[in-house]
Amino acid sequence: MFSFSLDTFRYRLRQLAGQAQPLRVLLTLGSLMAIGSLSGHAEAVTPLFLGTIASALAETDDSARGRLRAQLVTLACFAVAAFAVLSWIDQPVFFIAGLALAAFSLTMLGAIEPRYKAIGFATLILAIYATLGTDGNAAASESARLREVLLLLAGAAWYGVFSVAWCAFFPAQPVQVRLVKLFSVLGDYVCFKASLFEPLRGIDVERKRLSLAQLNADVVGELNAAKEGIFRRIGARAPKGRIARYRGLYLIAQDVHERATSSHDDYNALADAFFHSDLLYRCQRVLSLQGEACRRLAHSIERREPFVAGPETGRALAELQSAIDHERTQVREPRRLALLASVEALAWNLAQLDGQLAGATEPSARAGRADMGLFDRSPRSWRERVERVRRQFTPQSALFRHALRLAAALMAGYGVMLLIHPVRGYWILLTTLFVCQQAWGDTVSRMGQRIAGTAVGVVAGWALLALFPQPWLQSLVAVAAGVFFFATRATRYLLATAAVTVLVLMCSNQVGDGDVLIVPRLIDTAIGSVIAALAMILVLPHWQSRRFSDLAATALRNHGHYLRQIAGQYRSGARDDLAYRLARRNAHNADATLSGAVFEMYREPGLVRPRAGVALRFLIQSHALLSYLSALGAHRAALHAPQQLAALNAEAEGAASALDALASYMEGVEGVEGASSDGGGEAASKPIDPATAVEADGDEAADHIARLFRAELAMVRVQIESLRDHAGRWMQPHADGADLAR
Known part of the structure; x- marks a missing residue:
């Protein structure tokens, strides 16, 4: 019993550690509140809390050393911003010019990597917080203003102490959390993929493929996040201990993902046969x-327990193979035999997938891998950082447009503030900064949730002030609200906004009358939200329909490169080396980006997306193409007959060239006709029946790999033809005198 209780206690402790940022915020705010109360300086609590919030918003996943460096950079940026506000707060022209320039510059830093994006955004937040210390108190002495700024920086630094210490004491915990999420969403994807195999006629396969594309984007996002977390903790030497195991589990997830996304034939044809x-x-x-099994693996990672694969899947695979053998004795029709061969290839792929999951039972999770390398996408020098920012200095860049839009929105907000009520008016700027997002759908969603959350927060705050007049109880409510804000801001923004509103009201009531903030807070929130929405429409709007052609071209080129990498491994045999895994990851990243853009397109006003239906169908076919490429990758094996290998490589190169030509057509390259049937050469332009492809090489067992290669490549050609048709409809919507987009 004692052993069980001790294990349970350790598990609960690890679960608590998994709530990393809210727990760090709790420790920071709680200690600051205690210090302020015990020292008799309750007025210092508000700027300390605001500094803590800004510092926590700047935090990204990192190692202890990386977090220390990032924290020092963050504090330096905070100090520059805070003292700039202190110097220019009474000079409106200089203040707004500096704020607009800072908004543009700090937003553009997001081109480097997510760490800089977080620091830049948090610096802007702290700059607005610095204005709140002098808001409505223009006669305050310089020493009083300086004290407010120093308290802001002290709160930010105090949170940094907890953040760096946490990274030192729990170095692998963020990677563990990421892997748990990764295998959970991977399990969701695999379970949904199973629904495609219902032998029911008339199933809307396209709708299911659309859902799969969205789920696949979630898996790709988690794969990228897990990889970045591992990279932050790998130094010059090979990783050891849990990080080494987590790297192996990440590579297993990559392989499982490739096999799970594979498609071996048309699902409606299988259901009919x-x-x-x-x-x-x-x-x-x-x-x-x-x-x-993926979900159970996520659970075992969470509990740090050995993963046990279990015998159920093995028995189900044996029964599937027995059913295939029985079916082969009953089937005589060539078409059904061809489809049965596809089911047999699927069964082999599922067996290999099961083997990958079984590899997770090994302590090191290496499963015999020779190449465990990962590709680092972070900049390696200051020159590369500057180059990444320079490449975004173009009106075609969504980041550049967002940076200009945010700067213009803040300038407009400041002007409105001066016209309406310069006293306590900086909440307008703060709201505009939080609401104005890079995408229209996110901005509108934030707008509604921000207004509603503020309304809920002021009502809840008013009730709590009436129910708990004791200052120490209000302090506890403020700390709880701060923790709740960081626990919900990524998933429940309305509740997070309500929580931070309660926090501000509780803190303000410690040094004055919190009730006076209720009405101004509601008015300023509404004004700031409207300004952010208007800026999205009036200042360099960047609708997804304008990006679609470039994103589609990028996806097509990455699909072509992935196909070339696959074909190369049919010469040498399967190798999960870095070049192959990088090509596979780039293809899935491009597919996920295209998926995100299309789904975002449907959140935009109808007038700016007249051809959204074409984009949606293009996405479905693009994801189907990727699934057939994944099947080719899943069945990689060496072909030893030179003539056979040369013929298949020529077919693969023809298909890859067709994808390149179609990408050029989507980019508007002159002289490239994507809608013609000769875009990729004759080998790529004539889709053949997969059944014919399977029988082309005879019935000998030695030709099994070649037959499978050719069958999958035939399905690839079918998808290319469909993509070519959708591309023509997108690029030339009125080619036939009618709108083909509907």
Whole structure:
């Protein structure tokens, strides 16, 4: 019993550590509140709290050494911003010019990497917080203003102490959390993929593929986040201990992802051919069990327990193979035999996927890998950092447009503030800064949630002030509200806004009358939100329809490069080396970016997306193409017959060239006709029946790999033809005298 209780206690402690940032905020705010109360300086609590919030907003996942460097850079940026506000707060022209320039410059820093984006945004937040210390008190002495600034910086530094210490004491905990999320969403993807194997006629496969594209974007996002977390903790030497195991688990997740995204044939054709058989139900059961295995692996990582694969999937695979053997004795029709070969290839792929999951049971999770390297996308020098920013200095850049838009919105907000009520008016700027996002849908969502959350917060704050007049109880409520804000800001922004509103009211009531903030806070929030929304429409709007062609071209080129890497491994045999994994990851990243853009397009006003239907169908076909490429990658094996290999490589190169030509057409390159049938050469332009492709090399077992290669490549060609048709509709919507976009 004692052993069980001790294990449970350790698990609960690790769960508590998993709530990393809210717990750090609790420790920081709680200690600051205690210091302020015990020292008799309750008026110092508000700037200390605001400094803590700004510092926490600047935090990104990092190692202890990296977090220390980032914290020093953050404090330096905070100090420059705070003292600039202190110098220019009484000079409106200089103040707004400096704020606009800072908004543009700090936003552009996001081009370097997410760490700089967070620091830049938090610096702008702290600059606005610095104005709140003098808001409505223009007669304050220079020493009083300086004290407010120093308290802001002290609060930021105090949170930095907890942040760096946390990274030192729990170095691998953020990676563990990321892997838990990764295998959870991967399990969701695999379980949903299983629904494609229901042998029911008339299933809307395109709708399911659309959902898969969205789920795939979630998986890709978690893969990238897990990889960055591992990279932050890998130095010059090879990693050891838990980080080494986590790196192995990440590579297993990559391989499972490739096999799970694979498609081996048209699902409606499979359902028609095996409508009276339980073959597809057995495929569905295997995939469902493997999705559950991914979720159990996530649970074992969370509890730091050994992963046990279990015998259920193995039995289900054996039963599937038995059903395939039985079906082969019953089928005589060539078309059904071809489809049965696809099911057999699927069964082999599922067996390999099960083997990948079984590899997670090894303590090191290496599973015999020779190449464990990862590609570092972070800048390696200051020159590269400057170059990344320089490349974004173009009106075609969404980041450049957002930086100008944010600067203009803050200038407009400051002008409105001066016209309406310069006293306590800086909440307008703060609201504009929080609400104005790079995408229209996010801005509108933030606008509604910010206004509603502020209303809920002021009502809740008023009630709490009436119910708990004791200062020490109000202090506890303020700390709890700050913790709740960071626990919900990424998932429940309305509640997070309400929480931070309560925090401000509680803190303000410690040194004055918190009730006087209620009405101004509501008015300023509404004004700031409207300004942010108007800026999205009036200042360099960057609708997703303007980006779609470039994003589609990028996806097509990455698909072509992925296909070339796959074809190369049919010469040498399967190698999960860095070049192959990088090509695979780039293809999935481009697909996820395209998916995000299309879904964002449907959140924009209808007038700016007249061809959204074409974009949606292009996305579906692009993701289907990637699934067939993934199947080619999953079945990599060496082909030893030179003539056979040369012929298949020529076919693969023809398909890759067709993708390149289609990408050039989407980019508007002159002389490239994407809608013609000769865009990629004759080999790539004539889609052939997969059944014919399977039979092309005869029936000998030695030709199995070649037949499979050719069958999958035939499906790739079918997708290219569909993509070519959608590309023509997108680039020339009125080519036939009618709007083809609908």
